[in-house]
Amino acid sequence: MAIVTTPKKACAVNPLKMSQPIGGAFAFMGLRGAMPLLHGSQGCTSFGLTLFVRHFKEAVPLQTTAMSEVATVLGGYENVEQAILNIYNRAKPEIIGICSTGVTETNGDDVDGYIKLIREQHPQLAKFPLVFVSTPDFKDAFQDGWGKTVACMVEVLVESPAGGAERDPARVNVLPGCHLTPGDLDELRTILEDFGLKPSFLPDLAGSLDGHIPDEFTPTTIGGIGVDEVAGMGRSSCTIAIGEQMRRAAEAIQAKTGVPFRLFERLCGLIPNDEFLAFLSDISGRPVPAKYRRQRGQLADAMLDAHFHVGGRKLAIGAEPDLLFDLSSMLHEMGAQVTAAVTTTQSPVLERIGTNEVLIGDLEDLEELARTRNCDLLITHSHGRQAAARLKIPFYRAGFPMFDRIGAGHQLSVGYRGTRDVIFDIANLVIADREENHQPTPDSWRTSRQRLKPSRRSFIASTEESIA
């Protein structure tokens, strides 16, 4: 049982957290023909846009209501109206998703009311899909924005099935958390299809941000789940939610359509995937395909090979709650000690992380804890690179943003295969670090002080020797 603490300091140093509105906008990017719109000053959008572009190395649709000082004082109705009309006429989207920001929440813009009024004023918009989510910057974090937005999409877009409508037993809804990459979604799709199931992903980033090259230039998202498909999610036989952040959306589907859900908190690691495949086998009535038996064997072998390197490592990890829970649990299960854990926002999973304390803080806290507790493996998003350089310990990039490496959209962590890849990557980092920075020299064990107090490195090295 971990205790969740918050620091007392006034100044966040090297933030770990990204803001809630861009988490919301991110969710809209998994809809086909969508244009996410941030209701705020243009900087709110510009920063988010830059972040997404640097992470995915893709063109990203994101618009702003461009609130000026005067509009902020007088209320943003006209800006919202103009923005919707401009986007509707120019980009010809299938849906516009609107997220509020700190500015428009502080002045109290009633966007739901605005939308009603706009629909009345402009009959062409009467039936046009518009989803609004309240996502103030000064509350919660990126994954909360994502979770809330998916719940709102469900409430607005999913239709309650008519009385006698039959459910399609092969169809399943999948609600992935924001810690899954487009690559992860593709992997899940393959797994589900191998069981004869037809998954509908909400949102489906794999269609829009997987880096495929479209034939034509589109100002909106270039793929993702269509509004019509979302509307029909009430006809699925069940909903699979991945990550605690998706509970709200899964409950919303159940309340609206009666489709039952099952929530998987993690999909990285051996046991979670065993449970996942057992569930799929159960709902589909099919045995687990032979392919996954092989993959399971490969993962088991990878764990055997890697545990020499991962076991005993003191892990410092900073990530959003669901990703933190997923990765830290997987490494904890392989013998790593979760020595420092920092996260961005509250979540029920935090207290079940295999460590004594989880801090809701920033990268300075993480760096400080890693230093004082002698951590020798750092996992966080790309902003951790400076801390890793100062600490001189191996650094595994995970989460959003990942802007200083390419292929962020295809980093795989779900399924037996994804887990295997993560394990190999982390173990290889550790090995490379040892080769580069911790080669023994003739003087390594010479001084009496060192003999008496073996350093943490030599301890690990000696374990390996004994195994060898």
Add this chain to the structure above:
Amino acid sequence: MSSLSATIEKIFNEPGCAKNANKSDAERNKGCTKQVQPGGAAGGCAFDGAKIALQPFTDVAHLVHGPIACEGNSWDNRGAASSGASIWRTGLTTDMNETDIVFGGEKRLYKAIKEIISKYNPPAIFVYQTCVPAMIGDDINAVCKAASQKLGKPVIPVNSPGFVGSKNLGNKLAGEALLEHVIGTQEPDYTTPYDINLIGEYNLSGELWQVKPLLDELGIRILSCISGDGKYREVASSHRARAAMMVCSKAMISVARKMEERYGIPFFEGSFYGIQDSSDSLRQIARLLVERGAPSELIERTEAVIAREEAGAWAAIEPYKPRFAGKRALLITGGVKSWSVVAALQEAGLDLVGTSVKKSTKQDKERIKELMGQDAHMIEDMTPREIYKMLKDAKADIMLSGGKSQFVALKAAMPWLDINQERCHAYMGYLGMVKLVEEIDKALFNPMWEQLRRPVPWEEVAKNRQTKVMAQMDAQAAEVAADPETTRRAKKVCFCKEVDLGTLEDAIRSHGLTSVEAVRQHTNALGGCCKRRIEDILAKMPVSSPPAMLQAAE
């Protein structure tokens, strides 16, 4: 201390700005930032602009007062380089929460300043205002003043909340903050007749260091660079420079002009992008310094360096000329002076099919016409769709632009080169221009493009097969659709064994089955996941005794 709106007004009436000077009174009153269009805007905000302008001061702590979005989403995203200090790359924010919005964030800001001083002890702290605290009325000027007095450290308010305007306006507001609170507050250790200021140079990718060796060679000292690789003490004592160069940017013009007004430092507007530009700039620096009392032999020495460097650069570019013959380039730039790059690219033998002039002045456009001819394709504002079309139709072989439009080119499978702020190569001075030509060559002649543009060989085959299959399926579907009963009966019940409704109904009817177990025995149905569905079917079927014939047989 003047109010924010008064400061903005003052900035809009910048007499040193050529663009502003050409405007009518009515136009000038509107200010220089166009009101952006909701739903059609792409630029950054005034806070972004202020932060960009000042963040390259490397030994200063940059504290952002606002909710997490402003700093959390944007920190450490600029490629400026530092020769030593690293505190500027540390993301610092008050991360205001709901309670702060309700009760005000001033106390938190003060505490944050105190924490930073006790932890890092930087020579100064810049505090950036953002929209939300501006809305709720946090007075950062007062907090900074109080903090400066109590903590004995310069704490500089940068009053540039996002919603007051564009990035460009933010640059200017940052300049105002420097003029009001920093410049002239300290004295340099010593001065020389060769001291200059560089204004508006950000040392992206360390490109200033491509030019600095030449200045060092000439004995010219950069007293202060605003703000690339800058130090607080240098900018605070920058009023003792003899001359200043405003580096290819109108954004900081008020700083240059007001320093001329207050301290008599003459300035010129120049650029180190392009060979001729670099030479011009060096000449101008030498001329201004000599006018302010430096020995006149500086001019001769400068000419010698220019001659040597130019000869070297041209010689290095020469081999590319035959390779670039007939290659067409499209240049879409924001801040960088288009014509200075145009000249260099033409010298390398590239054919310029178009260049953007969005931020260029009238004079700039004249120079472009001079270089590219009267029918120069000057692009005021091009939508991504138009750029894409232009590239796709192969009206250009390579695009040089900023990072945001790169994907337009890359998705059209066209070579592209980043020449804006986020680039990772340095393109300044003589060396930089040679590097740019080298990079263009690398991009243009990469064998990858050819492979990417080649049509997929199996696509046609697959298409043909697909149409055939589709036609077959359509025919089948038509048949099935003709008979609703067939469709109903064809519905799968057990997905694992692919047993359809018709089969089950027949079995139930012919054997008079009543339980799932019985159905399982008589059909292939597994009765696992489909158990409930079979129960439903059983419930719906009329309970009838088995046909008499069968009964008799049993």
